[in-house]
Amino acid sequence: MEIMKLVPVGKERLWGGSRLKKEFGKNFDIDCLGESWECSVHPDGECLIANGFFKGQTLSRVLKIKPEYIGTKSSGCFPILAKYIDAKQSLSVQVHPDDEYAKINEHDNGKTEMWYVLDADKDAFLVYGFVHPVNEDILHKAVLDKTLNKHLQKIPVKKGDVYYIPAGTVHGIGAGILLAEIQESSNVTYRVYDYDRQDKQGNKRELHFEEAIKVMNMEVSKDVSQGVRLVNYYPGCSRQIICRCKYFDVEKVEASRGFDFSVLETSFQLLMCFEGCGEVWIDNDFGEHWINDNYADIMSLSDNGKENTFRINFSKGDTLFIPAAAGRCHLRGKCQLLKVRC
Incomplete structure (x- = not known):
């Protein structure tokens, strides 16, 4: 994956x-x-x-x-x-x-x-x-x-x-x-x-x-003033939920060194980097098989099935898609990003 x-x-x-x-x-x-x-x-x-x-x-x-x-x-x-x-x-x-x-x-x-x-x-x-x-x-x-x-x-x-x-x-x-x-x-x-x-x-x-x-809603709009949002501090980063609704959850992450996170089977995740740079990878089992472009041939990503990792670099302006059920992910770098899931 x-x-x-x-x-x-x-x-x-x-x-x-x-x-x-x-x-x-x-x-x-x-x-x-x-x-x-x-x-x-x-x-x-x-x-x-x-x-x-x-x-x-x-x-x-x-x-x-x-x-x-x-x-x-x-x-x-x-x-x-x-x-x-x-x-x-x-x-x-x-x-x-x-x-x-x-x-x-x-x-x-x-x-x-x-x-x-x-x-x-x-x-x-x-x-x-x-x-x-x-x-x-x-x-x-x-x-x-x-x-x-x-x-x-x-x-x-x-x-x-x-x-x-x-x-x-x-x-x-x-x-x-x-x-x-x-x-x-x-x-x-x-x-x-x-x-x-x-x-x-x-x-x-x-x-x-x-x-x-x-x-349109023609009534007086509800108060949209910014309340205090809880910031959670961890070694290497701070994280805060900035929006949560029935359609999406959005978290702002500010990494000074990096952080680890899990991508569950319930939802994909997006990483939208708007400041800085870094790299991210998934703990992967390369024994998985993938379907290729013509929907018929099967391509193995590993000869031995041993656990390995994919790493991808990113910088300001990059957006990454992480498939649902990817499992444990690791990000290292100094960056600010929006982490989005549904």
């Missing part, structure tokens, strides 16, 4: 910038790089495998061959999409549907997500819900009159902040924010307002007001 380094998918966006290229080594031939999809099996952007036995294959194909790599907690479908976002300009004010609505109307999953703020300009802010209850008439008039801002809750942000955005919450990432996003595997977005921006052809982007009204 191998740890797989993923090849991300770049997305050009009107509001994108250059920080993902300059700081994270995302060498896409894209002028305004807004998103780097780090782990995705979504048909709108599928990640490839960069190393090992499955090198060159899409992650989605690997998981069709080896569905057990997803884990027993998910019902055969890969549940998440992980990305980095560089908002040089503000994103649209938008909302995502829940699973029930999306599956019926969009033939896709809903989209609940969380953000970990990697960096933010001094006066940067997020849009998160409404400051008072609204209704369809109020919102429709506000969009037409371009006065929607007065109804929206603006939250100042700084490096290290975490926000959980359940489906149905009106939201927007403000200018000058760099963040990591963990979400359901979905690409359904309903734009409510887009600052009257125009694309390269001079066209305004499509809005989806009628769809948005059907799925």
Whole structure:
């Protein structure tokens, strides 16, 4: 069983910038790089495998061959999409549907997500819900009159902040924010307002007001202030759970030397390194056999079946996929990363 380094998918966006290229080594031939999809099996952007036995294959194909790599907690479908976002300009004010609505109307999953703020300009802010209850008439008039801002809750942000955005919450990432996003595997977005921006052809982007009204929460948003999060300190690292919901668990790890961890049969794990570098490996029994590309031939990874290890180096900007049931893993290095599982 191998740890797989993923090849991300770049997305050009009107509001994108250059920080993902300059700081994270995302060498896409894209002028305004807004998103780097780090782990995705979504048909709108599928990640490839960069190393090992499955090198060159899409992650989605690997998981069709080896569905057990997803884990027993998910019902055969890969549940998440992980990305980095560089908002040089503000994103649209938008909302995502829940699973029930999306599956019926969009033939896709809903989209609940969380953000970990990697960096933010001094006066940067997020849009998160409404400051008072609204209704369809109020919102429709506000969009037409371009006065929607007065109804929206603006939250100042700084490096290290975490926000959980359940489906149905009106939201927007403000200018000058760099963040990591963990979400359901979905690409359904309903734009409510887009600052009257125009694309390269001079066209305004499509809005989806009628769809948005059907799925958004129009009540006052719940308090999203940051509570104190428990940090667990171990020899060589600190670890803290920063988000836990029905779709994913996200842990921030800061390693000064390294740490050991287990990957159980319940879920795969992702390691998203956003600072530093290191190496990671699994305690493996090489007597295992793997299915190759044509689904028929069997290839043995060892002649003697003795226990051995695979090691893979990583650095800032790399994302690693560790299959479910990998067992005991070891990481050594000085780095900061998000560790994601379902």
